[in-house]
Amino acid sequence: MKDRIINERIHPPAASPSPAELAMPVSRRIRERIVHARERFHANDNIARFIEPDELPLLLDEVEARVQSVLESLVIDTESDHNTQKTARRVAKMYVNEVFRGRYVPTPDVTEFPNFEHLNELMIVGPITVRSACSHHLCPIMGKVWIGVMPNEHSNLIGLSKYTRLCDWVMSRPQIQEEAVTRLADLLQARMHPDGLAVVMEADHFCMQWRGVKDGESKMINSVMRGSFLQNATLRREFLTLIQRRNS
Numbered sequence: 139m140k141d142r143i144i145n146e147r148i149h150p151p152a153a154s155p156s157p158a159e160l161a162m163p164v165s166r167r168i169r170e171r172i173v174h175a176r177e178r179f180h181a182n183d184n185i186a187r188f189i190e191p192d193e194l195p196l197l198l199d200e201v202e203a204r205v206q207s208v209l210e211s212l213v214i215d216t217e218s219d220h221n222t223q224k225t226a227r228r229v230a231k232m233y234v235n236e237v238f239r240g241r242y243v244p245t246p247d248v249t250e251f252p253n254f255e256h257l258n259e260l261m262i263v264g265p266i267t268v269r270s271a272c273s274h275h276l277c278p279i280m281g282k283v284w285i286g287v288m289p290n291e292h293s294n295l296i297g298l299s300k301y302t303r304l305c306d307w308v309m310s311r312p313q314i315q316e317e318a319v320t321r322l323a324d325l326l327q328a329r330m331h332p333d334g335l336a337v338v339m340e341a342d343h344f345c346m347q348w349r350g351v352k353d354g355e356s357k358m359i360n361s362v363m364r365g366s367f368l369q370n371a372t373l374r375r376e377f378l379t380l381i382q383r384r385n386s
Contacts, residue, residue, distance in 0.1 A: 281341025
């Protein structure tokens with residue numbers, strides 16, 4: 139997992155497309171590069187390093203055409219219905235530029251600072267509002283994340299707002315909550331190298347509220363504990379008690 143995160147940050151340029159590739163749909167071009175590199179491209183994977191800068195607008199155009207086909211298959215008259223005439227474009231922009239943006243853009247630039255003061259006390263960041271999407275039905279996941287860090291003298295420290303940027307980058311993909319929290323923890327661990335790291339996420343899942351059982355009360359809470367948070371029950375309890383107080 140750490141190697142994948144490092145690779146996502148390097149982003150080597152993809153080779154210029156050949157004439158044969160230019161004749162393909164842009165999604166197929168990107169897909170073939172990924173397959174050739176023997177890389178994974180699951181819904182929650184970042185594929186930015188396989189996309190040329192001028193290809194993202196082309197991908198948006200292609201998604202628009204596909205969404206338009208879906209609307210037509212749903213027997214929606216987008217020609218005479220003024221409310222849906224531009225829906226395909228709006229949906230395409232939403233997916234590519236917003237809710238799934240974490241798949242298509244590189245890791246945000248995050249300034250890291252040496253721990254000059256040798257800080258080694260518990261730091262808690264949160265709640266950070268996060269928005270994601272369930273990869274099963276593409277329904278929204280809306281929730282909050284708390285991050286606990288136990289730094290050491292060799293840890294890199296990052297600015298408060300940068301936690302939010304990294305959370306948004308990881309969460310802006312279709313996925314399940316359990317994997318999203320693990321992915322976020324791996325990213326922070328690789329950047330900061332703390333003695334301990336804790337990530338807790340609580341979220342509403344619209345795949346339960348909007349469809350299916352239509353239960354509007356249930357939430358999902360899960361956590362990832364690393365290092366001293368996993369080994370030290372007192373530290374773990376202190377972290378969980380503090381975020382519970384903040385959330386009450």
